[in-house]
Amino acid sequence: DGGITQSPKYLFRKEGQNVTLSCEQNLNHDAMYWYRQDPGQGLRLIYYSQIVNDFQKGDIAEGYSVSREKKESFPLTVTSAQKNPTAFYLCASSATGHLNTEAFFGQGTRLTVV
Amino acid sequence: GENVEQHPSTLSVQEGDSAVIKCTYSDSASNYFPWYKQELGKRPQLIIDIRSNVGEKKDQRIAVTLNKTAKHFSLHITETQPEDSAVYFCAASSSASKIIFGSGTRLSIRP
Numbered sequence: 327d328g329g330i331t332q333s334p335k336y337l338f339r340k341e342g343q344n345v346t347l348s349c350e351q352n353l354n355h356d357a358m359y360w361y362r363q364d365p366g367q368g369l370r371l372i373y374y375s376q377i378v379n380d381f382q383k384g385d386i387a388e389g390y391s392v393s394r395e396k397k398e399s400f401p402l403t404v405t406s407a408q409k410n411p412t413a414f415y416l417c418a419s420s421a422t423g424h425l426n427t428e429a430f431f432g433q434g435t436r437l438t439v440v
Numbered sequence: 441g442e443n444v445e446q447h448p449s450t451l452s453v454q455e456g457d458s459a460v461i462k463c464t465y466s467d468s469a470s471n472y473f474p475w476y477k478q479e480l481g482k483r484p485q486l487i488i489d490i491r492s493n494v495g496e497k498k499d500q501r502i503a504v505t506l507n508k509t510a511k512h513f514s515l516h517i518t519e520t521q522p523e524d525s526a527v528y529f530c531a532a533s534s535s536a537s538k539i540i541f542g543s544g545t546r547l548s549i550r551p
Binding site: 366 | 446449471472474482483484485486489529531533534535537538539540541542543544
């Protein structure tokens with residue numbers, strides 16, 4: 327079954343702790359993205375990667391870190407420096423090249439700081 | 441930096457009427473404009489897209505128009521049905537670059 331998978335679906339974190347959200351795809355897509363979704367604010371780009379071993383900051387990268395060691399995987403770490411980490415996080419992937427194409431989303435991870 | 445503005449933020453229409461959602465983008469290099477639908481508790485899914493070499497595209501009850509000069513693009517849904525109720529996002533991207541989304545429109549269809 328091809329697709330993009332995020333885990334876990336729900337995640338609770340204590341203040342001051344780092345936490346890593348998983349994103350895996352078997353679509354052979356080069357590009358992967360992390361978005362944060364808050365009520366009424368749409369999808370805001372945290373980080374994106376167009377190719378293995380390379381990634382770029384999005385609009386709200388502060389307090390987050392990523393790695394892209396494998397084409398299939400793009401984990402997101404929410405660090406203690408992120409002041410308001412409670413949100414819904416969506417990972418996406420797309421094929422790239424000369425023309426951009428459809429982005430496929432994972433089912434999301436809802437992170438709650440307790 | 442690149443920006444996509446989307447209006448309105450909420451929209452309520454009578455079942456059977458049309459709904460229109462509008463977006464503007466700032467990056468003149470943008471050449472791909474997808475629209476996503478997100479139902480409650482689900483992931484966003486592509487419903488239609490348009491490239492910069494096309495002015496209009498239709499798929500059954502859904503159509504998208506693009507005005508490159510004005511940097512505007514719009515989603516049109518005709519003969520709305522209850523299952524059209526969802527949050528809709530527009531987006532813009534340029535070749536091999538990041539995808540920037542609008543802030544979303546919550547569409548409600550009144551029976």
